[in-house]
Amino acid sequence: MTANAPITQDVLTIPRKLPEGGRTNIVGLTREQLREALIAAGTPERQAKMRLGQIWQWVYHFGIRDFGAMTNLAKDYRALLAEHFVIEVPEVVSRQVSADGTRKYLVRIAGGHEVETVYIPEENRGTLCISSQVGCTLTCSFCHTGTQKLVRNLTAGEIVGQVMLARDDLGEWPVPGEPKDETRLVSNVVLMGMGEPLYNFENVRDAMRVVMDGEGLSLSRRRITLSTSGIVPEIARTAEEIGCLLAVSFHATTDEVRDRLVPVNKKWNIETLLNALRDYPRLSNSERITFEYVMLKDVNDSDADARRLVKLIAGIPAKINLIPFNEWPGAPYERSDWERIEAFADIIYKAGYASPIRTPRGEDIMAACGQLKSATERARKSRAEIAAEAGISG
Numbered sequence: 001m002t003a004n005a006p007i008t009q010d011v012l013t014i015p016r017k018l019p020e021g022g023r024t025n026i027v028g029l030t031r032e033q034l035r036e037a038l039i040a041a042g043t044p045e046r047q048a049k050m051r052l053g054q055i056w057q058w059v060y061h062f063g064i065r066d067f068g069a070m071t072n073l074a075k076d077y078r079a080l081l082a083e084h085f086v087i088e089v090p091e092v093v094s095r096q097v098s099a100d101g102t103r104k105y106l107v108r109i110a111g112g113h114e115v116e117t118v119y120i121p122e123e124n125r126g127t128l129c130i131s132s133q134v135g136c137t138l139t140c141s142f143c144h145t146g147t148q149k150l151v152r153n154l155t156a157g158e159i160v161g162q163v164m165l166a167r168d169d170l171g172e173w174p175v176p177g178e179p180k181d182e183t184r185l186v187s188n189v190v191l192m193g194m195g196e197p198l199y200n201f202e203n204v205r206d207a208m209r210v211v212m213d214g215e216g217l218s219l220s221r222r223r224i225t226l227s228t229s230g231i232v233p234e235i236a237r238t239a240e241e242i243g244c245l246l247a248v249s250f251h252a253t254t255d256e257v258r259d260r261l262v263p264v265n266k267k268w269n270i271e272t273l274l275n276a277l278r279d280y281p282r283l284s285n286s287e288r289i290t291f292e293y294v295m296l297k298d299v300n301d302s303d304a305d306a307r308r309l310v311k312l313i314a315g316i317p318a319k320i321n322l323i324p325f326n327e328w329p330g331a332p333y334e335r336s337d338w339e340r341i342e343a344f345a346d347i348i349y350k351a352g353y354a355s356p357i358r359t360p361r362g363e364d365i366m367a368a369c370g371q372l373k374s375a376t377e378r379a380r381k382s383r384a385e386i387a388a389e390a391g392i393s394g
Contacts, residue, residue: 027160028207029156089164092169107165136195163217227249229262230262278315303347
């Protein structure tokens with residue numbers, strides 16, 4: 001498959017059409033988009049930059065959702081904003097807390113669709129795993145999330161909103177006028193929830209620009225990791241337009257096995273993918289690419305696989321995350337034995353690569369890697385029904 005093959009999705013993505021004549025949600029707009037929207041709503045052009053900075057800080061630094069609380073803006077201007085805009089994040093339908101402290105949120109977005117967001121606390125950081133699509137375009141055979149067909153892409157606001165609702169739940173917004181607390185409960189973001197982020201590139205890019213902005217949520221690009229199954233044409237764009245860290249769902253060392261596990265491999269095979277990845281650290285000035293490798297018993301976990309993996313990635317600054325398979329009802333695979341995983345890790349480690357074995361987190365609430373799937377998954381509906389419910393153009 002050539003690197004410039006067209007991106008063809010397994011199912012049709014229904015574009016989101018916002019209600020006409022309604023108020024604009026500020027959440028998810030880039031600085032430029034918000035500036036233009038403020039001017040269109042009647043903000044004098046010469047004031048737009050200052051107003052943008054003030055509103056941005058209230059929304060993204062302090063987490064304020066009410067224009068009335070923006071005390072450094074004149075009352076009549078606050079009224080103008082309330083007339084034209086809203087500050088809305090997705091609704092948390094349910095929140096489960098695992099025995100290990102992992103939190104899983106079932107989140108409802110426009111149209112009544114649901115996605116999952118997972119917060120994983122660790123000793124020196126807190127990682128938020130966010131979703132980029134409702135369902136998934138891909139049909140990776142080991143992934144529970146992948147058994148839920150794609151409904152639609154998330155908007156930039158729905159992606160940013162997941163970070164904001166987690167901060168709400170964790171009580172992490174600073175209070176105006178009080179001393180600044182430097183501890184960050186949400187210190188890292190990984191785009192590893194539901195969906196393939198690179199099949200929703202523009203919305204993911206705009207959302208990450210908002211999240212990385214130093215005047216607001218202020219997460220550096222080195223604290224954001226985008227995980228892809230290998231959508232080759234978008235990898236260079238990710239380096240240039242987002243510049244975050246990259247993780248690749250690799251999972252196999254031969255095309256024959258990867259075709260079965262990660263069907264997108266039939267479009268962009270291992271060689272094509274690795275060629276694109278060789279350029280990525282240079283393009284984005286990134287540190288290392290993370291290769292994610294789920295350990296499946298008697299499928300991809302032999303010593304020969306470990307040796308092949310090391311040979312394949314030679315020359316790419318990399319670390320390899322070994323993920324013990326997280327089983328789910330009806331899964332066609334089993335987790336590799338622990339001794340097998342450790343032997344595999346040892347071969348990689350001796351070849352000079354970091355090879356951490358990811359501790360499964362949140363398994364008791366089905367929040368571990370590959371287990372996410374809307375608990376209230378809707379019955380299959382026709383495209384017309386979904387479109388009507390979501391208020392979108394068919």
